[in-house]
Amino acid sequence: MLTGKQRSYLKSLANTIKPITQIGKMGITESFITQLDEALEARELIKIHVLETSLLNTKDAANEVAQLTRSEFVQAIGNKFVLYRKSKENAKIHLPN
Template identity: 60%
Template sequence: MITGKQRAYLRGLANGIKPITQIGKEGVTDAFIKQLDAALNARELVKVHVLENSGLDVKECANEVVKRVNGNFVQAIGSKFTVYKRSKDNQQIKLPKK
């Protein structure tokens, strides 16, 4: 679990990144979760775009994804949301102290 201060720090980092994956009309599939988990292991902070044709609510979708990858929800803006998960092998982001 991350604190508000750490979440604010991650929001600042996420401001400069582009979405690397998207959720379409098939919704949150096992293949998507596997792909996102690999991306989180490599980058730790990933932005996801929820396509309009998916018909999914962005925040509900983000909560489901975060639960399935054991990550942390950072923010949702419009049709995009950001997820953080500390990498076991490739730690890149140093979070501020609690």
Template identity: 55%
Template sequence: MISSKQRSYLRGLANTIQPIFQVGKNDMEETFMKQVDDALKARELIKITVLETSDYSAREASDLLCKKLKCEGVQAIGRKFVLYRRSKDKAKIELP
């Protein structure tokens, strides 16, 4: 669990990154979750967009991915959300 100060720091970092995935109508399948898991291992902090055709809101998609992948939901605004998981191998982001 990350603190509010750490969450604020991660939100600041997330402002500059572009979304790398999109959640569409039926995109919350195992292959999608595997790709998100791999991206979290490599980058630690990722941004995802939820398309209007999706059955999920940004908060619902974030909560579902966090539960399955054991990551932290940093932020969910509009149709975008940010996920964070500290890498076990090579931590790139130092939290305050």
């Protein structure tokens, strides 16, 4: 569980990154979750874009993806959301206490 200070820190880092993938009309598939698991392990902080053709609400999609990838929801702005999960082997982001 992230504290407010940690969430703010991650939001500031997320400002500079671009979405690495998108959710379209196919929705959230098993292969999509596998791709995100690998991305979270490599990057720790990822941004995802929910296309207008998707039938999913951005916050609902973010919460579902966070649960399926065992990651933390950081924020949702417009059609984009940010997730964080500490890497098991190669942690790069050091959260404030």
